[in-house]
Amino acid sequence: MALVEVTEGGTVRWLPRVTPLVAPLSTGDAAFERLREVMLSMTAHRLSVQLEEGGIDRAGVALARLVEALPPHRALLRLLALVRFIQGRDAEADGLLARVSGLAADAAAGQGAAAVPVPEAGLERALRALERRRSDHQVVGSVVIPAYRVEGCIGRALDSVDRAVRYYRQAAGDADARFHLCVVDDASPDATVEVVRAWSQAHPEHSLSLLANSRNGGAGRSRNLGAAMAMGPYLWFLDADDWFLERHLWVTATALDSHPEIGFVRTGIRFDSIDRDITPIWRSASEATYPCNLCVRRVCHDLIGGFPDEEPFNPAGPEDVCYSRALQSLFAGAKTAEPTVCYTLSDGNVFDKLKADMLSGRPPGQGAPPEPVHLAAELLIRRRLYALEAKRGMDWNGPPILPDRSGRMIAL
Incomplete structure (x- = not known):
């Protein structure tokens, strides 16, 4: 399978395929989905480190490419929403958070459970605070x-x-x-x-x-x-x-x-x-x-x-x-x-x-x-x-x- 690497310059690079030592995994297999989740979470973590180090714009470019190229992933969407908020692009941040909520609802429906609202975190609260301030002023x-x-x-x-x-x-x-x-x-x-x-x-x-x-x-x-x-x-x-x-x-x-x-x-x-x-x-x-x-x-x-x-x-x-x-x-x-x-x-x-x-x-x-x-x-x-x-x-x-x-x- 091909793995994702984010370089220091923020470029997304696909690593070459390697010969598997075990039976290949196919899309939809539980093991494949777990592996994909681990790899994307690792990628999100690395990009979040770039954010902490001040690489807002580089991380934003890499995240936008990943979000466009890969199936929807909550951690990546949320991280990109955070970047867009810091960049002052509030409407995009709102839209990305709405997609995160939609994915959570779809996952709950797939398990036959009632949708649980995504709890308000720092980003949601910051967006709400700005909206209230805009309304007041x-x-x-x-x-x-x-x-x-x-x-x-x-x-x-x-x-x-x-x-x-x-x-x-x-x-x-x-x-x-x-x-x-x-x-x-x-x-x-x-x-x-x-x-x-x-x-x-x-x-x-x-x-x-x-x-x-x-x-x-x-x-x-x-x-x-x-x-x-x-x-x-x-x-x-x-x-x-x-x-x-x-x-x-x-x-x-x-x-x-x-x-x-x-x-x-x-x-x-x-x-x-x-x-x-x-x-x-x-x-x-x-x-x-x-x-x-x-x-x-x-x-x-x-x-x-x-x-x-x-x-x-x-x-x-x-x-x-x-x-x-x-x-x-x-x-x-x-x-x-x-x-x-x-x-x-x-x-x-x-x-x-x-x-x-x-x-x-x-x-x-x-x-x-x-x-x-x-x-x-x-x-x-x-x-x-x-x-x-x-x-x-x-x-x-x-x-x-x-x-x-x-x-x-x-x-x-």
Whole structure:
């Protein structure tokens, strides 16, 4: 009979026939089958030694040849499955393990016994662990919520994300569609953190991360921290005192899905108590810069450097204006007039003057002379735009970078 030898280089060699000293064995004889099992087990052992010594690819070549040339053998199939797993070829490893289970079932049937499931071993468990991890991290995108002194309203914001997620699942026909929520507490002195924890415990079906800053750094820095912890290709931002309407995630995500040439998409805004009175020019300016009506590809967010967090932008500076101008300087975007977010302007806070400006009829930027802090912010914006010019023409895997700052928006 011919015997199998695996050389040091991983080559399968058939040894020459030798003259038997006893009566020849024929295929199907019990003695032949025992001998074949011994020889293949020895071969599998030698190949497993190669694996231990780091010869993954050599052993893989030899095993693949043996599996193709010989009748199915559980030890060889399982060893090849192990190699394919180490090489990152998980689908092949799964298929080989399925063949092992099939052989076990056939052997049991041949003996007239009930099939016994193959017990889970290390390889099966490793494959299952990777599949679970892929499921946990395979999300549409992440919603980042900066939070400071918002114990009374952040529950409403989180509830709005929950409704938007449920709408997305229904519209997409995908009950398993996942989104990640990342709340960044900006050193709140109130019970903001406790409220978020309680909400998360009441909604275990959502993936939620809670980051806590040791000192107050402003909304821009908090958004950047949340984006750094994000999962999935898309990013949404939501201020804790505002909320999403139920179609927001669906409208924006499907727009990016349908237009690979754009880097971001914006929607219309419902301006809570002043929606009927806000002037068209202020509505247009707000919808072009507000972070919460925006969905952006995470790679685009990273390329422009995220939100500015220098002192002139904190606590209520134009970090959203800087971010929007940087984004629009490099990428085409899309805009729909459909309102999908609600923007709250509360009485008795820093937005009182902004509310008055929105209703005044004056275009944004006109009125009182700019203060030094605003001039400093404008200089920092121009510095960033100048630095981003070096990105034009670069090779990368995201949406096309615009050739100049002319900007491009498509209507949805």
